[in-house]
Amino acid sequence: MSYECILTEVRGEGARKTGLITLNRPKQLNALNGQLMDELGAALLAFEADEGIGCIVITGSEKAFAAGADIAAMATLGYMEAYTGGFITRNWETIRQVRKPVIAAVAGFALGGGNELAMMCDIILAADTAKFGQPEIKLGTIPGAGGTQRLPRAVGKAKAMELLLTGRMMGAEEAERAGLVARVVPAASLLDEALAVAAQINELSGPSLMMIKECVNEAYESGLSTGVRTERHMFQSLFGTEDQREGMAAFLEKRKPAFRHR
Ligand code: CO8
Numbered sequence: 001m002s003y004e005c006i007l008t009e010v011r012g013e014g015a016r017k018t019g020l021i022t023l024n025r026p027k028q029l030n031a032l033n034g035q036l037m038d039e040l041g042a043a044l045l046a047f048e049a050d051e052g053i054g055c056i057v058i059t060g061s062e063k064a065f066a067a068g069a070d071i072a073a074m075a076t077l078g079y080m081e082a083y084t085g086g087f088i089t090r091n092w093e094t095i096r097q098v099r100k101p102v103i104a105a106v107a108g109f110a111l112g113g114g115n116e117l118a119m120m121c122d123i124i125l126a127a128d129t130a131k132f133g134q135p136e137i138k139l140g141t142i143p144g145a146g147g148t149q150r151l152p153r154a155v156g157k158a159k160a161m162e163l164l165l166t167g168r169m170m171g172a173e174e175a176e177r178a179g180l181v182a183r184v185v186p187a188a189s190l191l192d193e194a195l196a197v198a199a200q201i202n203e204l205s206g207p208s209l210m211m212i213k214e215c216v217n218e219a220y221e222s223g224l225s226t227g228v229r230t231e232r233h234m235f236q237s238l239f240g241t242e243d244q245r246e247g248m249a250a251f252l253e254k255r256k257p258a259f260r261h262r
Contacts, residue, residue, distance in 0.1 A: 001046070005036035008043050011195055016054035016206075016261070018198040019047030023060045029067035030060045032113045034090055036070075041091030048098050051261075054202030054209075056098065057194045058121060059105040060114075062187065065130070068112025071139065092145045095120045096217075099210045101201050105194035106130045107187050111169070116145040119154060122213060124180060125194050126172040127187035132180060133169035153220055154180045205243035206261030 007022040021043050023030040030036075040058075047053045060066055077085070095102060095117070104110075104118040107127035115132050118124050126132075134147045142148065143164070152160035155178040163170060172184045185193045201209065211234040218227045238244045242262045250257035 001039075001042055003039045003043065005033070006039045006043060008046075010053070011057075012199055012202060014199070014202055015052075016202040017052055018195055018202060019043075019050070019053045019056045020195070021047075021056065021058045023058070023066055026061050026063075028070065028072075029064035029109060030114065031067055031070040031072075032117070033070035033073045034086075037091040041094040044094055044098050044102075048100055054100065054206070055198035056100055056102045057105055057191075057198050058102060058117070059191060059194065060107065062107050062129070064108040064114070065104065065106040065110040066114030066117060067109045068114050068135070069144070092116075092120075099213065100206075101198075101209055101213065103194050103198055105190050106132075106181070107190050109169075111135055112143065112147070113145050116143060116147045116150070119146065119150040119180075122216075123182045123197065124175075125190065125197065126175060126181040126184045127190040128172050128184055129187045130172040130175065130181070130184075131169040132163075132172075132175050133167065134164050135167035135169075137165060138167040151180075154178070203259070205241070205247060205257075205259040207241045207243055208238060211238065 005025050007024050009020045010017050011020050012018045021040065023036065025031060025036060044056065047056050101123070102121045103123045103125060104121035105125050106118050107129050108131065110118045110130060110132045112135055115134055134143050134151060136142050136147070148164060151163065159178050170178070172181065175181045176184045215227065215231045215234055218230050243259045246259060247257045
């Protein structure tokens with residue numbers, strides 16, 4: 001499939017490589033319209049299905065990861081168009097279905113749907129230029145892709161309320177202190193850092209990576225005892241994998257494991 005609103009590339013050297021998706025509507029600061037969301041969904045599913053891909057990185061431009069949903073595309077929608085037209089739901093859940101680790105490499109603006117997209121990824125790496133926010137309140141609306149739900153889980157109620165009710169932007173350092181982002185890096189090395197993290201992950205065991213994702217996402221969505229039970233079952237099930245045999249044997253034999261991702 002050829003894309004107009006995103007670029008896709010395969011990066012890396014090893015047996016498992018990284019699928020890189022670059023949001024590419026620079027004139028609109030990567031505002032998320034239906035076409036971009038369709039292309040993003042298709043690219044994610046293609047990398048998910050490709051056994052040669054371990055990890056996926058989503059990035060934007062120096063100026064914007066994404067400045068939100070495309071306001072021009074939704075400004076005149078009526079209720080029924082919004083309700084039935086799929087604009088709000090379009091492919092937003094695809095990223096949640098992806099079982100491989102997804103890293104958001106964020107420089108510049110990550111606003112509204114852009115911040116929501118970053119929060120759906122598994123790890124956010126931020127350039128020191130990154131600015132996060134949910135400015136929907138200034139447009140007379142509210143977040144529509146999980147902002148009121150994921151932001152409080154990430155940064156706590158007090159800061160989430162302040163950001164959501166005022167629409168103010170939060171810089172990268174503040175976002176790191178608040179727990180929204182894993183790490184802040186110089187803007188010039190953002191992509192290299194994200195690809196280095198991805199390369200590290202690509203070396204590790206596929207089944208364990210997927211199960212860690214599932215368990216951590218369960219921590220987000222369920223109570224402690226349910227999450228701990230899921231984790232225990234996943235831990236036990238990994239004893240049925242080749243990678244567990246290899247990982248533990250390699251430790252005992254003092255060598256590097258060669259995971260087969262099975
Ligand atoms: N939608 C459409 N176009 C945009 C958007 C956007 N979200 N953001 C920027 N642009 C366009 C501008 O209109 C401008 O276009 P043009 O050159 O044709 O006038 C171009 O990008 C450059 O923008 P600016 O000139 O405004 O650049 P500045 O550097 O002065 O300002 C800002 C940058 C601060 C990012 C500013 O552009 C801004 O405030 N943008 C809007 C941010 C915003 O409100 N985002 C939230 C949108 S609502 C939302 O995301 C709801 C999510 C619902 C999820 C589910 C739906 C799919």
